Amino acid sequence: MRWSEVECTDVRELRGPLAVVGGVTGVGWDEFVRITLGSGERRHGLVLEVDRDLAVLQVLEGTAGIDPTAVRVAFASSPLRIPVGPGWLGRVCNGRGEPIDGGPPVFGAAEAEVGGTPINPVRRVPPSEPVLTGVGAIDVLTTLVRGQKLPIFSAAGLPHLELAVQIAAQSTAGGEEFSVVFAGMGLTHADASFVRGALAERSAAGELVLLLNTADDPVIERLLTPRLALTVAEHLAFDGGRHVLVVMTDMTAYAEALREVSAARGEIPARRAYPGYLYSDLASLYERCGRIRDRSGSVTVLPVLTMPAGDITHPVPDLTGYITEGQIVLTREAHARGVYPPVDALSSLSRLMRKGAGPGRTREDHLDVAAQLLAALARARQVRELADLIGRPALSPTDLRYLELDEAFQLGFLAQRPDENRPLDASLALAWEVLRTLPRGQLAMIPSELLDRHGVA
Amino acid sequence: MGAVTPYRILRVAGPLVELACSGDIAMHDVVLLGDAELPGEVVAIGGGVATVQAYEYTGGLAPGHPARPRGGPLRAALGPWLLGGVFDGLLRPLAGAGDRLVPGGGSRADGRTWRFVPSVEPGARTDEGGVLGTVTTQAVPFRVLAPPGCSGPVERIAPEGRYPADAVLAVVGGTEVRMAAEWPVRTPRPVRARIDAVEPLHTGQRVIDLLFPVALGSTVAVPGGFGTGKTVLLQQIAKWCHADVIIYVGCGERGNEMADVIAELAELDDPRTGGRLADRTVVVANTSNMPMMAREASVHTGVTVAEFFRDMGLDVVVIADSTSRWAEALREFASRMGELPAEEGYPARLASELAAFYERAGAVRTLSGAPGTVTVLGAVSPPGGDLAEPVTAHTERFVRCLWTLDRELAYARHYPAISWAGSFSRDAAALSTARARSGDPSWARHREQVAALLTEADRLADLVELVGLTALPDQERISVLAGRLVREGVLQQSALSARDAYCAPEKTAALVEAVLAVAARCRQLVESGTPADAVEVVDFTPLLRAREETGPRSAAGVAARRDAVLQALAPGGRP
């Protein structure tokens, strides 16, 4: 970044994460800002508004400890740009992109604006190949597709971080070059070190970029972390030809930071005091996934969020659901039964799965097996409700088989160790095993020829 | 574009830009901001300051930068190139714009030409809206008309030949007429008269064509929580409905969805013209990460394009997915302007803005005298699925049809998840006359019977949950069965099905007739003493599979399966 020659010293007001400086000329909206404190400490910010000779700044590291009479502000005359390129691979940085792995600052041959630019919709290629995560529940039932955005909806106390890390550690794209950018926002130090430890191997292999904003880092910095992650990812994908998976956790912490800035600016709030532009802001992140015509890479986005009080109608999961292409939902019930990953198969859906799985993509029987398994689980749920009403002994023999199927599904299919990388063939084999709990007549969604081949009597 | 001295920018806060102005600028005038000439529109003037809503990312724009009024409001460039194309919210073509959209980009001239055939002689008199000739396009009878306000003798008319869109094809009463035209997007194009909307728009979706039909020129809102099927339903209609031109406005939604709809339309053939479906479609793509204020403009540009084709005497359908994102753009800008918020932060004018948008639909007698229609279908995305929220609540009041998507139905994979209890069509009565005229006199009666069956089955479903099915009297058990046959045999329709994604009116009629006939036979059986148990175990699968197993127009195939089931229910054929 190149900084203005003249630094401005006329700081008129400090309020929450905002600073108002006077006497500026020629400063544009959304420019990046460098703030030098009396102590020589450097902070950064961006221009939220310019009004005649006043500029309102959002200070990324927060305003704590800033003395308005002893501070200098320089302007970059461009939005925040960061170096991009393979130099990021294998690095561990904080939420602002500064190394915390003891290495030198990250360099790159090129620079890019962290805000990104919209992909031209006519240049997009519809996603059509899978990312395999090695997690059976996801690969078989809600296949992640290259270029898709698919969130994990979780709740406090559920193992979503474990699952996110497992996916980040294991995912592959059929032997093609694959990288992961992991952006942690508002993580506790314990969580952050768990993430570092669990992903150390992938990092050492030069396949991972780790950006960690911890809970005690300035809240506002969280607004930057996912943008850095996506900017790095876009370059690795669309210029470097890699398939890149971006894991962003926890988006609820991100949205809270957004709400905080909005409140400090005195904006009119919409639902639950979140700003009215929460949808568009989240979309400006999630929509950066995709594939582009005549370019070989892809960006796949996996946001993780905790639903406050488990409420799926809360603005963060709700607006996320309106942007993403499906969702993977975790439930307390399965978790309480000790099942990991506690995926609620019936409320989970990958809207692009039809395009990314099946013959020529994963396996010929995949879509039929998934559809049949989901239909059977839906029936099993009805039977369970019925059993609660009229008692188990009153169920028909077929209904009882559905209860068995449910049991087999939870323990024999869903359950997996957090360090177990299950190949798709093994996952599908387990799915067939679960389906065999039912009599053949109940498996009408699978062609009989496939049933024969898989030994269903 | 006069040589006006530029104004100076005073303030920039995202899409809100203020200029020092001393006159010579009118409300809704277009202003070009900064050296990059980013387009914006004046939304307020007062105290020597004009407030502009910018349609592009304003990063780098600073106080002191110049701003040039372009004179006049935001206009859409209209012409034959629209068909088969994809455009941004200001109707600038996206095809030539590169992988990434950068502010200030956009080109128009692509060197294409079209064949023009004149239909008037020099010297003839024509009125506004008069047809001067036709332009050959792949799928749509494109007519060149004397523009609104232009009448007089035809002073010049071009001979048959190929011309670029901006060539002068005629001069009428001193006015030059081209294939290309411009129109201010916020002004409805004039018509001779509004007429009653009485002809059905066949959508090819059974639950709609049967229970909640829509007339050509009518308005529909489709509210539903995320994942309930709004986009799939509207895309199905874009593909299969019997309209001449489809305007698909992707308003603040997903880029991948736009890529998908563009790819699919390009692959599909139009059963009515033999061309590609894309050739009768105009796509306006303003995805959620594109500039928010262009989203606000996009619905207006969309209906303006629709009116342009309507004026040629065509039936046009405008699909806006999703109007909630448009309303959010309104809210966003109102809040930056410091407008007093009403419900949930939306400006108090939300209701009138929605009403004005839907009012641009209608069946009309165009200036040329020919009938034409614009039908508007808007998706609504209520936060938290809460149908009482302002956008849904207001929209419901202004539309003639409401197709409410139900999360429970979607969850149970009953698609399209249109709730029969929560939807309505105020066109149904008028359309029953049209159906009777076009050879389906029993449509209204069948519709009533199906609706009654569904209501009865819903009432009983609550009971069954409490006491179990076997506790019901036999007659009511048959009602439960009939409800299931209607839901699974008629209403469900998968968009992914090769044979059933589209359903012709005659097949819909046949399916309804078949299910009603089977239900009536079942009822007769229990009335004459057969226990409900024995009826329930009959194999109804031929009837339930008829929709999937027969072709989209095969009324005969449906009838054969109906007969097979009736046979099984015949006194001698019972198991």
Ligand SMILES: Nc1ncnc2c1ncn2[C@@H]1O[C@H](COP(=O)(O)OP(=O)(O)OP(=O)(O)O)[C@@H](O)[C@H]1O
């Ligand atoms: N008619 C249908 N036939 C088959 N599947 C359907 C149908 N409608 C919806 N679906 C399924 O539901 C998913 C979600 O549908 P869709 O994208 O239309 O939802 P939406 O209401 O537009 O959601 P959002 O508000 O998030 O955009 C689809 O990906 C598809 O799997």
Ligand SMILES: [Mg+2]
């Ligand atoms: Mg949608």
